[in-house]
Amino acid sequence: MSQSLGDNPQTPQTPQIKSQPEGEVFDLGYRHYDGPRGGRGTAFLALYSDGLRTVMGLGRGVPAKIMPTIFALLALGPALFIVSLTSFVTLFASDPDEIELPGHEDYFQFTFIIMLLFAAIIGPALLSPDRRNSVLALYAVRPLKSLDYSLARWLAFFTFSVAFALIPQALLYLSFLLYDDSPGGYIKDHGRDLASFIGVGLILAAFMTSLAMAAASLTTRRAFASAGVIAFIFITAAVGGFGQEILTSDEDRQKYRQEHEPFKQHDGPQAPDGDAAHYLQLLILPDSVVEGLTGWIFGSRTEFPISPWWNVATISAITGAAFGITGFRYRKFGA
């Protein structure tokens, strides 16, 4: 802008070398493009990588980067703390085996709620604003089929959810491995841990992603979608909890006390259960279904009030239904 030169009080002191232009602007005008033109694949990848950038808040100003940074710290912080604790214990404790450090399964119990918040708060950014700002109308005239859009966005968030679930676990595993007296033996003894945390991580990531995307597909406001995800988890938990209380008979409760109280078992059923209560428990997501599934996969829990396959079925049904809702909401995304 040329007028700003006159306002600058330092202008008179600057040497007069105006005769030598510092640069020249060439207006190349409009040029036609005759390079390669991709189809659905290219468009899909573009949507996917844009989704990744959206999650991280890249190209969107500073405020959009604050929450992703906080979540990255929340996901990694505790793992780094445990890693440093492990090294401390290994180096200074007289008998390191006596001290029990949090393991992979404990870590999932901790990250579940943070993953849930991550999905609820960041996830909707991938879908809700596009509908709210009518950007969908522009995607509708690109070489995309409607499901490409929702699938690319789903995969973008799934990628981060998997990273969220698995990177801290991998750090833990690596540190346990390196601080062990015989790393080879550790792998042999804890091979199941590795497979288990990968399995649970993938399931949790798919579950959270589907839930967040479904909520985001139903509203154009991110805040509503966030509230929806959190409400879904807590309302189902509350319904399940109350239902279980109501449906459990006094006889069941009595029987339970007699059987379990003296031993204070960790891995036994946590509440007395009648038949109806067993089924209602399927609804209690954070406490029972995910925990039951995690315990089952890690092999730490042997006694289940109902078959763990019910947990698998519930998780699959909710994930599938949420995925279906998202697909349905974008079946014709331009009209």
Next chain:
Amino acid sequence: MSALLSARNVTKVYGQTVALNDVTLDVEAGTTGLLGANGAGKSTLMTLFLGIIQPTSGQFSVFGEDGGDPIHAHRLIGYSPEYECLPPNVSAAEFVMHMARVSGLPRREARTRATDVLRHVGLDEERYRPMGTYSTGMKQRAKLAQAIVHDPQLVLLDEPTAGLDPAGRQEMLELIARTGHEFGISMLISSHLMGDIERTCDRIIVLEAGGLLEQGEVSRYTTDTETLVLEFDEGIEAVAEALSRWGIVSIFEGRALVIEDASPDDLDTIRDVVVETGALLHRLAPRAHSLSDIFRRPVQ
């Protein structure tokens, strides 16, 4: 040359509303204006050609392909809807590049073209600012940029001058005309303003209440006619009287005389009469048609 877009007896009904009523038209290469009042069916026609909606009855083709193959056609079509469609927290540079990639361009080319196109539409300086901070004119330019970033063969612009003041509208129209004429991108531009179309387009399609009213070359409607208009500063009555003595019928229109079906001989007579009466002639010119005449004529 075969038409880029064509519709044959297309009807589109939404519930009780007939948005398009038995419309048959062709959009050929070049710049075509789609004129009509709000609700005349302009946007419906555009979304139909874009493959977003299907007609209730009738056939249409895009790039000569019946019913259109959206995936193929969308690589060669650009579109800017009439409403706002830009994410407010993203910069134009980021967004236009993203749209180029979604249109199928490789990353490097997408970046180069986004920069080029934003310079072309005059958003060079502001391209790193979030688009939420843009004025209406800048938003319209950004919408145009995302529509042409993949170098399409055909661009559909729905009300590209909406919300602009007269100066902004003039600039936008010049930009569109330049994009269409100099760079050989065919355009279909909808507007409810006659002047917009008259200034920028080679051909015109006029819709009224979902039906086709007219289609043809703009020049057909704006060529000179046989009607002469004479404007006077003084002496208009004397001229009219003298002309009637020569058998030339003239009609008063304010400070002007209008002579219909004037022959070349009449011009000589008029010259002589003006000299003889000493009237002060201000202007003498053939009257040009205006597109607005289309609406004055009775509908067949």
